[in-house]
Amino acid sequence: MLEYVIRRSGLALVILLLAVTLLFAMIHMMPGDPASILLGPKASPELKAALNQRMGLDQPLLVQLARFYADLAQGDLGTDVFSNRPVLEMVLEQLPYTIVLVLAAIGGASLVGIPLGCYSAIRHNSLLDRLVGVMSVAFIAIPSFVIALYLLLLLSVKWRWFPAMGAGDSGDIVDQARHLVLPALALGLGWVGYIARLVRTSMLEVMEENHIRTARAFGLSERTIIVHYALRIAVLPTVTILGLGIGTMLSGALFAEIVFSRPGIGKLLHEGVLTRNYPVVMGSVLMTTAFFVLCTLISDVINAMLDPRVRDGESS
Amino acid sequence: MVVETPLNSRRFNRRVFLRGTTLAGLSLAGAIPGISWAVRNNQLHIRNYTDVSSLDPPFMISGAEGVIANAIYQSLLQFRSDGTWNTQLDAAEYFAEIDATHYAFRLRPGQMFSNGFGELTADDVKFSLERAIDPTLNALNAEDMGPFSHVEVQDRYSGTIVLHSPYAAFVPVAIAGGTAAIMSRKAVSAAGGRFGTEPPCCSGPYLFREWRAQRKTVLERNPDWSGPAVAFDEIHVYAMSDVKASETAFEAGQLDCAEISVESTAHFRKNMPPDSKLKIYPSGRNYWLGMNQSNPALQDIRVRQAIQWGVDVNAVVEAAWFGLAQPSTGPVPAGMLGHRPSSHVPPAGDPARAKALLVEAGISLPLRLRLDVNNDALELTAVQVIQWSLKKIGIEVDIRAQDNGTFLSIGREDAGDQWQDIQLFFQSFVGGADPYYSLVWFVSEQMGRWNWERFSNEEFDLLNDKAIATTVQVERDTFYRRMQDIMEDSGCYRFVTNGVMPQIIRNTIQPAFQPDGYALLRDFQPTKGEV
Numbered sequence: 001m002l003e004y005v006i007r008r009s010g011l012a013l014v015i016l017l018l019a020v021t022l023l024f025a026m027i028h029m030m031p032g033d034p035a036s037i038l039l040g041p042k043a044s045p046e047l048k049a050a051l052n053q054r055m056g057l058d059q060p061l062l063v064q065l066a067r068f069y070a071d072l073a074q075g076d077l078g079t080d081v082f083s084n085r086p087v088l089e090m091v092l093e094q095l096p097y098t099i100v101l102v103l104a105a106i107g108g109a110s111l112v113g114i115p116l117g118c119y120s121a122i123r124h125n126s127l128l129d130r131l132v133g134v135m136s137v138a139f140i141a142i143p144s145f146v147i148a149l150y151l152l153l154l155l156s157v158k159w160r161w162f163p164a165m166g167a168g169d170s171g172d173i174v175d176q177a178r179h180l181v182l183p184a185l186a187l188g189l190g191w192v193g194y195i196a197r198l199v200r201t202s203m204l205e206v207m208e209e210n211h212i213r214t215a216r217a218f219g220l221s222e223r224t225i226i227v228h229y230a231l232r233i234a235v236l237p238t239v240t241i242l243g244l245g246i247g248t249m250l251s252g253a254l255f256a257e258i259v260f261s262r263p264g265i266g267k268l269l270h271e272g273v274l275t276r277n278y279p280v281v282m283g284s285v286l287m288t289t290a291f292f293v294l295c296t297l298i299s300d301v302i303n304a305m306l307d308p309r310v311r312d313g314e315s316s
Numbered sequence: 317m318v319v320e321t322p323l324n325s326r327r328f329n330r331r332v333f334l335r336g337t338t339l340a341g342l343s344l345a346g347a348i349p350g351i352s353w354a355v356r357n358n359q360l361h362i363r364n365y366t367d368v369s370s371l372d373p374p375f376m377i378s379g380a381e382g383v384i385a386n387a388i389y390q391s392l393l394q395f396r397s398d399g400t401w402n403t404q405l406d407a408a409e410y411f412a413e414i415d416a417t418h419y420a421f422r423l424r425p426g427q428m429f430s431n432g433f434g435e436l437t438a439d440d441v442k443f444s445l446e447r448a449i450d451p452t453l454n455a456l457n458a459e460d461m462g463p464f465s466h467v468e469v470q471d472r473y474s475g476t477i478v479l480h481s482p483y484a485a486f487v488p489v490a491i492a493g494g495t496a497a498i499m500s501r502k503a504v505s506a507a508g509g510r511f512g513t514e515p516p517c518c519s520g521p522y523l524f525r526e527w528r529a530q531r532k533t534v535l536e537r538n539p540d541w542s543g544p545a546v547a548f549d550e551i552h553v554y555a556m557s558d559v560k561a562s563e564t565a566f567e568a569g570q571l572d573c574a575e576i577s578v579e580s581t582a583h584f585r586k587n588m589p590p591d592s593k594l595k596i597y598p599s600g601r602n603y604w605l606g607m608n609q610s611n612p613a614l615q616d617i618r619v620r621q622a623i624q625w626g627v628d629v630n631a632v633v634e635a636a637w638f639g640l641a642q643p644s645t646g647p648v649p650a651g652m653l654g655h656r657p658s659s660h661v662p663p664a665g666d667p668a669r670a671k672a673l674l675v676e677a678g679i680s681l682p683l684r685l686r687l688d689v690n691n692d693a694l695e696l697t698a699v700q701v702i703q704w705s706l707k708k709i710g711i712e713v714d715i716r717a718q719d720n721g722t723f724l725s726i727g728r729e730d731a732g733d734q735w736q737d738i739q740l741f742f743q744s745f746v747g748g749a750d751p752y753y754s755l756v757w758f759v760s761e762q763m764g765r766w767n768w769e770r771f772s773n774e775e776f777d778l779l780n781d782k783a784i785a786t787t788v789q790v791e792r793d794t795f796y797r798r799m800q801d802i803m804e805d806s807g808c809y810r811f812v813t814n815g816v817m818p819q820i821i822r823n824t825i826q827p828a829f830q831p832d833g834y835a836l837l838r839d840f841q842p843t844k845g846e847v
Contacts, residue, residue, distance in 0.1 A: 031731060032721030045730070045765070050454050082377055082456075083369040084512045093529050157567040164568035165554065165561060166531060261554065261561045263530035271367075271557065276721050 001304065008300050012293045019289045020282070024065055027273075027281055033057070034081075034276040054081050055278060068282060077286065078279035087283035091265065095287055097167055098264040101256060102249045104180050105188030106242055113192045114238065117199025118231055124204060132200075136193030144252055148186030148259050155182060165261035183256040187249060195238055202234035209233075236307055243299025247292045359550040360825065360840055363562040363574040367530055367555035371515050373497040374448040374455030379746070379834045382494045384533055384553055387837040388518040389497035392421050392441065393487065397828035397839035401652060401749045403492045406543075407436055407519070411491075416482035416787055419491075423473040428540045429517040433500040436519055438475040442467035443501040445477065448490075453510065460495040462486055462784075482785045484792060488749035521546040521838045530555060535837070547841045563820070566592075572822045573840075575833070578637050578694060581818045591823050596640055599815035600832025602647040602754060603695075603744040605687075605702060607808050608727070610770040611739050613685060618677035620807030623740070626670035626709040627702050627810050629663040636698040641813040646800030647747060647754040649814040651831055653789060654751035654796025659811060660804050670709040681710035687740040688726055691717040698812065699742050713740065727768025735764060743768070744815075746832055751796045752784050758803060769808035776802045 035043040035051045052058045055078075056067055071078060077087040116136075120129040156164040168176030206212065207230055215225045254266030265284050272280035364380045371385060386394065390407035405411060410422040427436040447453060449461050462483035468476045479486060490496050503517035504510070513527045521543060522535035535551040554571065556562045562574040567589055576584060576594075584594050605627060607620045614620055629643040643663035645656040674681065685706075689699045696717060703713040718726070725731035726738050747754035757766040759777050764770075776799050783795035803809050817833030828839030 030721065031725045032719075033725070033731070036724050036728070037721050044459060047454070047456065047459075048730075080369075082375075084375075084510060090529065152564050152568075157564060160568060164570055165556065165565040166570075258558045259561055261556045261558065261565065263528070267530050267557075274719065274721060 004304055005301055008297050012297045016286075016289055016293050019293075020286050021065065023285045023289075024068065024282060025061070027278060027285075028061055028064070030273075030276065032276050034278070037275050051081055057278070072286070077283035080277060080280050082277065087279045090268065090280060091283045091287045094263055094265045094268045094284075095291070097262060098250070098253050098257070098266060098288075099291065100176075100180065101183055101187065101253050101262070101264060102246060104184035105249055105252075106191065106245060108184055109188040109191035109195055110238075110242065113195025114199050114231075114235065116192070117196035118203055118226065118234075120196065120200040121203030121207065121234075122226065124200070129200075132196055136196045139190050139193030140197075142190065144186050144190055145255055145259065147189050148182070148256060151182050151186055152259070167262050179262070183260045183262055186259070187252045187256050191245060191249075195242075198238050198241060199231075199234055202237055203230060206230045206234045232306060236303055239299050239302050239306070243296045246295035250288055250292060357550075358548055359552060360548045360837070361552045361554065361570060361572045362835065362837070362840075363556045363565070363571055364533075364553045365559075365575065366557050368513050368527060368533055370512050371524070371527075372511050373444070373495055373499065374453065374457045375510070376494060377456055379832070380555070383835050383837060384524075384535070385494050385497055386520070387522040387535055387551065388515065388520045388524050389494075389499070390427065390436070390519045391491055391494065391497050392423075393492045395488075395492050395749065395830055395836065397830075397836045399651070399829070399831055401488055401831055403487060406492075407441075407498055413487075413787060414476070416785075417479040419477040419487075421475055421477065424542070425473055426542060427519060429500040429503060429519050430523050430538065430540070431503065431517045433503040433517045436498055436500075437472050438467070438469045439472075440498050440501055441475055442469050443504070444499045445490075445496050447499075447504070448495050457495040460493060461490045464490060482787065484784050484787050485748075485750035485752040489753060493749055522551060525550075546838055551837055551840075553837075566820050572825050573827055573835070574820055576818050576820050578640060578816065578818060581638060581640060584818075584820055588820075593821055593823055595819050595821060595827070597817045597819060597829050597833050598649060598651070598831055599746070599817040600649055600830075601744050601746045601815040602644065602649070603698070603742070603812040603815060604644075604647070605810040605812060606741045606743050606769045607810075608735075608738045608741070608768060608770055609806070609808050611736070613683070613739055616677045616679075617807045618673045619679060619683070622670040622673035622677070622679075622709060623706065623711065624661045624670075624804075624807060624810045625665045625673065626667060626706050626711065628665050628705045629810070629812055631705065632698050632701040633663075633813050635701045636694050637813060637816060640818065641816045644811045644814045646803065646811050647758075648751045648796055648800060649747065649754075649831070652747075652751055652754075653793050654754075654783075654800075656797050656800050660801065661810070665705070667705075667709050674710060682712045683710060684712045684714065685739045686714045686716055686737075687742065688716050688718065688723065688738055689742040690720050690723045690744075692720075695742055695744070702742070727764070727766075729764030735768065738768060741768060742812075749830075749832075751792070752780075755796060755799055756780060756784075769806075771803065771806050771808045773802050773806065 033048065033052070035048040056064050075088065077091065079086055080090060116132050120132045123129055152164055155161045162182050163179050166179055168179035212225060212230055215229050250266070253264060254270055256262065257264040257267040258270065265288055269281060269284035269288065272284055364383055366378055366380045368381050368384060370376055371381060373385060373389065376382060376385060392406060392408040392411050393403040394406040396402045396404050407423055407427060408421045409424040412420050414420050421441065423436055423438060428434065429436060445464060445467050448455050449458050449464055462485060463480040464486065465478045465480045468478060470476065498519065500517045507516040515524050518524050518538065521538055521541045523538045525534040525536045527533045532552050532554045535553070537546060537549050556565070559575060559577045562571060563576050563580055565571045566574045581594060588594060607614050607623060609615060609620065633639065633641050633643055645659040648654040648656070687699055687702065689695050699715050703715060706713050726741070727735050729735055758771055759767070759780050760772040763772060779795045779799050783792045786792060804811070819827065821827050824843050826841040826843050828836040830836060
């Protein structure tokens, strides 16, 4: 198992470096410079030159990249020349909001989707199964921004049950949870249907397998068979998908952060790209990619822990 | 009996997994700093269009920062809240122009900096103004100070500001505009000579309490403030880049005042929340259709003039600004020195005359031109109407929308060769408190920087120099009007509008804005009898 984790971690690091290098090149190929965008006509050639020098933009791209990695090795993501703040501090300030949002969305979707899918499989072709099927497709088909807007209009503007913006009071978990409900719902609702469909299909397959029949022959209760034998196998593809889903969720988080005026790495990244604030963009991209790679790694490890065939197959 | 197999091992199961992730999520949630939400107790909750990058006056880069700075700092002068660019005394009890390069000031005694940094003195004024042009600091707003040289301190409260050469925009742009806000020498030195989003001291009617990145800035009443009384115990300024989000937050009762998009005004007129009102303020933004006269397709002035006469500005303003804005007569907006009462080409244009100009120029129709525009809903609507207008005179326009960062580079010589290819472009920027800032970007020296039209006129350049070197207002007014005449006669510009800034406001609030739409927080008051 340890060997498996080490091998996967190495691969994750390579993916991270590759992704960041590619993004570095793409970001610097974009036309526009931060001084002109943020300062407008005030950006005199002298000021632009000074800013470019401070940001290291006067150096060849490869030198910039080498410097970025050298600084990164020392835990330095650079300084935002406009606010004069360390980028690492800015990113770490925002990242928890996004992580909480994504985990709340994916956790909520799993908590609802997995039991729904499981129940649909057990009672397949029942009225509830059909209803879940229709609802799942509907949730998947409706874009999350539509869901977000309607949630806002209904639950926030009309009924004022939940706040429309912000992230809640520090130290007040209840207040933070209230602020989290709408963005997490907007982000995760589509996933409820997706997970339910996935679990249902897997469960139907697993329930037909020999070991389930054997368990039944041993006289185990249906509940034990489903929870301990069937679901455990059926949930494997879902765990993989959830790991990858984090990436999709991170993109969606940007939208949720803007619509709900919620702080987060997506918002920071978005504004960084619009203003060509390269250190902030690179810092945000690095952290987001690292988070995504980490989630994928965790899902791989969970898969391997749940199913020895995964790690055995990998070893062989 | 349950047989122990790898499949039902207790070392790792669903419950352990869920328990772990839930705990991890809660731990992260607990680690997050936050804000208090809409507890209205003599508080003002207002939207700012972007987050704060720096509250250090020479380094403030957006109007959003100016909104906060105006409430927490003092300058020698500040703008009145009467919708004009007129100034009034702030920290100074006396301010006068001695001659074109000298200004005398005397501070009101007894004005204190917060955090124990003592009384405001003339030395602090000297420090603050000279710091803005300190070459070692390389301040982003150094250009605002123009030819400022130094401050001579006479005594604890008095001094003389000295300029190298006359600079008519000095008072509105440098002194009242925020770059020369007075900071404590001791406080800034203690902060290491420069600071970011956490000011080491304040002296305005409100004090800085906290800044939360991407969220809000909280201000509180300054108990030591000796100036005109302010209304609120706290002001919460929310950083909300998305205008639609701020509209929703207002409807949800979380904001007391928010700028809304022009297209939402109709919605709010029909469905105004019961305790609210809609007000339309000027924006001070200058929108125009620019023509690159060095591009082969537009070198003939008759073609450019045909475009000027072909564009129906009334239709553009009606469609994009829903009739809320007025056609403009030039970059200098109404109410500002140098504003022209009318343009040479009437807003409606004249398609027949436009066609005649094209025939006279020997252009074979249809003429195909490209129009670059910022990827903004309002501006895209505007250019679509321009496209429709020009189609009527035989000009086919291809619209190319680009993100703001890319768009801002298309006319610049240091950003590649594309400046040669641009033909038409829809451009806008916010001017300043002085007409100088509306027109200086079109001088010959700016060609390839902000003058994308490649417009060059000797008389225009000369008038620009003369207008900034005199403080005789009548003369300046004449110069700036003439400069806009020259711009329009060059055929390089079709002026569109100066825009509007619609605001929704609680009935309990009496807001105050500068003529460019930025909030003057210190002058926000409760409506009579509401507090």
